Amino acid sequence: MKLSASLYAANPLRLAHSIAAVAPHVGSFHVDVMDGQFAPAFGCDERLVTGLMRESDVPVDMHLMIYNPAAWAVRFAGLGVRSVAFHFESAADVEKLAAEIRREGALAYLALRHTTPVEEIAGMLAAVDGVLLLTAPAGGGSFDANAFQRLASLPRDLTCIVDGNIDQTHFVRLRREEVDLAVIGKALFSHADIARQAHNLALAALCCDQVD
Numbered sequence: 001m002k003l004s005a006s007l008y009a010a011n012p013l014r015l016a017h018s019i020a021a022v023a024p025h026v027g028s029f030h031v032d033v034m035d036g037q038f039a040p041a042f043g044c045d046e047r048l049v050t051g052l053m054r055e056s057d058v059p060v061d062m063h064l065m066i067y068n069p070a071a072w073a074v075r076f077a078g079l080g081v082r083s084v085a086f087h088f089e090s091a092a093d094v095e096k097l098a099a100e101i102r103r104e105g106a107l108a109y110l111a112l113r114h115t116t117p118v119e120e121i122a123g124m125l126a127a128v129d130g131v132l133l134l135t136a137p138a139g140g141g142s143f144d145a146n147a148f149q150r151l152a153s154l155p156r157d158l159t160c161i162v163d164g165n166i167d168q169t170h171f172v173r174l175r176r177e178e179v180d181l182a183v184i185g186k187a188l189f190s191h192a193d194i195a196r197q198a199h200n201l202a203l204a205a206l207c208c209d210q211v212d
Contacts, residue, residue, distance in 0.1 A: 021195040038089075
């Protein structure tokens, strides 16, 4: 299991410093786009994403928590990001949008709110490259007590990302459910020494339950 650093949780006044500190230890940067309707507003535009890719070799994963994601999904995919996750709850045509994202060279992931039954997407899994499960309410909140049960109901060969108030205490069970990528925000960026925390969390995510 690898980690993705959620820039949503980083100090916006020290963003460049935070990116440089965690870059050697994470598998990707997780960038949210939130429209204030589907989820609380959070600003992230194409200029920030382009600049992030210019300054770092770490892959960028987009997560669109917005209504009508089609146009934005294709635009971000065209910038050269690694993946674009869009929500089942707000996509008019999952298969069409996934195909358009892939044509731009990015992976297409289907995202689900923590309250959406996993069974509702069973017939769509062949059209996407994987699933992103929110493990907390969109925009913040407590870790969902049902998250592990939801993960267990997904096919084992499906790429799985989890996102939402995740910390080191969840790692053992996430590995047991064969999660591929865990998005870390507050547990990473609220630490006084971000670089050291990123190092320790990366070790714990791989296999180690005890770090210094």
